Amino acid sequence: MSDRFERFECLPEDRRRAVVDAAAEVFGDEDYARASTADIARRAGVSKSQLFFYFRNKRELYLYVLGALTRRVADAVVDEHWYEIDDFFEVMRYAATRKASFAGLSPRVMGFFVRAFYPEHRDVSGALDAFMTDAVPAMVRAYLGHVRWERFREDVDPMRVVRMLVWCGDGYLHERLRSGGELDMEVMLSEFLIWLDWFKRATYKEEYL
Numbered sequence: 001m002s003d004r005f006e007r008f009e010c011l012p013e014d015r016r017r018a019v020v021d022a023a024a025e026v027f028g029d030e031d032y033a034r035a036s037t038a039d040i041a042r043r044a045g046v047s048k049s050q051l052f053f054y055f056r057n058k059r060e061l062y063l064y065v066l067g068a069l070t071r072r073v074a075d076a077v078v079d080e081h082w083y084e085i086d087d088f089f090e091v092m093r094y095a096a097t098r099k100a101s102f103a104g105l106s107p108r109v110m111g112f113f114v115r116a117f118y119p120e121h122r123d124v125s126g127a128l129d130a131f132m133t134d135a136v137p138a139m140v141r142a143y144l145g146h147v148r149w150e151r152f153r154e155d156v157d158p159m160r161v162v163r164m165l166v167w168c169g170d171g172y173l174h175e176r177l178r179s180g181g182e183l184d185m186e187v188m189l190s191e192f193l194i195w196l197d198w199f200k201r202a203t204y205k206e207e208y209l
Contacts, residue, residue, distance in 0.1 A: 005064065008054035016068075019044040019051070021108065023065045028111025032062065032124055059123045066116060066131065069109050076102045078143055086148045087208075088158065089200045092165065093193060100189040114173060114183060136162055151208040161203055168195050 008016060022043035026035050037058050041048040055061040077098045085091050103110040140162060152158050172191060176183050201209060 004054050020065050020068045024112040025108045083146050088147045089196050096192050100185045103185045153205050156203045
């Protein structure tokens, strides 16, 4: 990000949120190439020149919105009860349930993230691949430091379990999008909870089952 990023961060919170929400809606409705910055500016209540006063180009705006929405989801999921749960699979269950609830209240955010899983435009595909690769270890460092990892069997790498859960979610989204079906968060949550039970039985020491 350029020094324009700092200018944007100095704006009042409601003005920043208006831009992020407008961009999330437009990027969620259209693929990256067809998303219009003029449309984003109009929905945010600013001029296009104002938008580019804070962001050099559409790519920079997109990546900013990706980070802002990621933080917004994390803030909604990690609440005062989060650190009271020290079992990995119970933390994952809690996170999935709260994410599903958040998605129901914020469909534009969900639309944005669903499209972000499958970038095709060269402007953002490499940056998004790097973001997705870094997101998993960053999440573990930031939010799972209190988990009792010793409950996993000695022959199990917990990070591999984390990645496999991410791949399961990715595969589910890919299947739904490829078939043209609607993405039902309640159905996806039910599936995810089944996957958690399978992984727990396959990877935990017997005394913790």
